Amino acid sequence: MNEKTGTFPEPALRLEEISKSLGGRLILDAVSLDLRKGERKVLIGPSGAGKSTLLQCVNCLVLPDRGRIFLKGEELDQSDNRALRLFRRRVGMIFQDFNLFDHLTALGNVGIALQKVRGLPKAEAESRAVEELARVGLEGKASMYPAELSGGQKQRVAIARALAMDPEVILLDEPTSALDPELAGEVLTVIRDLADGGMTMLMATHQMDFALALADEILFMEQGRIIEQGVPSLLLAPGSGTRTLDFCSRLALGAEGRI
Amino acid sequence: MMDWPFYLDSVFPALNRGLGVSLQLIVPSALLGLAGGVLLGSLRVFGSPRLRRAGDMYTAVLRGVPLVIQLFILYYVLPKIGLYLDGFSAAVLGFILCSAAYHSEYVRGAFLSIRQGQLKAAQALGFSPLQSIRFILLPQAMRLALPGCGNEIVYLIKYSSLAYMTTCVELTGEAKVLASRHWRYTEIFLAAGLYYLCLTSLASFILHKIEARAHIPGFGRQK
Numbered sequence: 001m002n003e004k005t006g007t008f009p010e011p012a013l014r015l016e017e018i019s020k021s022l023g024g025r026l027i028l029d030a031v032s033l034d035l036r037k038g039e040r041k042v043l044i045g046p047s048g049a050g051k052s053t054l055l056q057c058v059n060c061l062v063l064p065d066r067g068r069i070f071l072k073g074e075e076l077d078q079s080d081n082r083a084l085r086l087f088r089r090r091v092g093m094i095f096q097d098f099n100l101f102d103h104l105t106a107l108g109n110v111g112i113a114l115q116k117v118r119g120l121p122k123a124e125a126e127s128r129a130v131e132e133l134a135r136v137g138l139e140g141k142a143s144m145y146p147a148e149l150s151g152g153q154k155q156r157v158a159i160a161r162a163l164a165m166d167p168e169v170i171l172l173d174e175p176t177s178a179l180d181p182e183l184a185g186e187v188l189t190v191i192r193d194l195a196d197g198g199m200t201m202l203m204a205t206h207q208m209d210f211a212l213a214l215a216d217e218i219l220f221m222e223q224g225r226i227i228e229q230g231v232p233s234l235l236l237a238p239g240s241g242t243r244t245l246d247f248c249s250r251l252a253l254g255a256e257g258r259i
Numbered sequence: 260m261m262d263w264p265f266y267l268d269s270v271f272p273a274l275n276r277g278l279g280v281s282l283q284l285i286v287p288s289a290l291l292g293l294a295g296g297v298l299l300g301s302l303r304v305f306g307s308p309r310l311r312r313a314g315d316m317y318t319a320v321l322r323g324v325p326l327v328i329q330l331f332i333l334y335y336v337l338p339k340i341g342l343y344l345d346g347f348s349a350a351v352l353g354f355i356l357c358s359a360a361y362h363s364e365y366v367r368g369a370f371l372s373i374r375q376g377q378l379k380a381a382q383a384l385g386f387s388p389l390q391s392i393r394f395i396l397l398p399q400a401m402r403l404a405l406p407g408c409g410n411e412i413v414y415l416i417k418y419s420s421l422a423y424m425t426t427c428v429e430l431t432g433e434a435k436v437l438a439s440r441h442w443r444y445t446e447i448f449l450a451a452g453l454y455y456l457c458l459t460s461l462a463s464f465i466l467h468k469i470e471a472r473a474h475i476p477g478f479g480r481q482k
Binding site: 056057061081085086088089091092093095097098099100101102103112113116117118146148158159162165241258 | 373374376379380381382383384385386387394395398399402405459464475476477
């Protein structure tokens, strides 16, 4: 089912015509997308294209101005705070700058939502947190505070924290762009393991080689719209003349500035 | 040179009595003032615009009017609208209201200095806004605000002497009564000063212990 050409029968996440303006500027212009169970889609595009806003609109960390959001076919009532909280429990989110809770150990970071949001008893939350830390290769770092961890370790804790909630979909907002290349590697390995485990993912990244290896489909965003989408091998076929290919070759040359 | 019998028979018993009253003023004022300040500070950051404005105004007034005047208002003016407070209650209430205003400034500043991404992360995990404040932001804000709040508590110990203005005879009051009875201002006020110095030193010591216990790597004071 996770073969690149395979089919994904069950719809996991569906966005319909999501629009968002911030400060009078249109950031998202009626963006729609479908993500089926086990599918991995990668958002690429220049900085300011709206990738991050789109990801944050999915779980309404940024409330869309217009548009509908479905999880497993059920529409989310964006005005119902309780429904929003239940929805967010089912959708994991990984941020560019990790956003670990600074006052909690790695174990506490992973365990706190299990305790306070899902209501697990402390001991159960802790043993689950230990498991999740082991899954991202941080079993030895459970008692470390964020300030004592490297960037790559922080991001792995953040991934463990999201996974502990048993999300149906994971959103990754440039998970490695705040990291040095050698630290990015350990995070990419964890994400690849997740993908191999069949996790449904929507990821924004500038890491093209990684995107290509992972993506079932690439979504190229520019000025708040998805202007091209398709299987990487087609979008990036030499001579295909796509905007995506143009962008990627300029990225490779470093012409885009920030990579 | 030291007139020990005078100290032992007159000064210490009077000052000890005053110290007892002072402690009864200080302890509830410090605890409730801090609690009020945390609540007020949280409201001033996370409340609705109207609540925020009300909190800001409250703080501006309480910080802008001398505490003596506030105590006079509580003690002499409230009775005119039918609210009678004895000297002790007027003083404690005045101290709580005033120190809450100051604490709220430290707490507010601490909340604002926490990286906002953590609030997003908490929301993304399904925390309600109240849970995010309670479990994620407040524990961090309190650690950041602790040195400032401790400072305010040390101030409170000293301004508790203003309770004398509402006829509540505490440490300073006992000293003043005794001094005017015996005409020995120097010894008595020096002794009273030392009492306060001991109190503030003890408070600083306890506050440092709390800070050390609450210390987390990467937070506030670096070891």
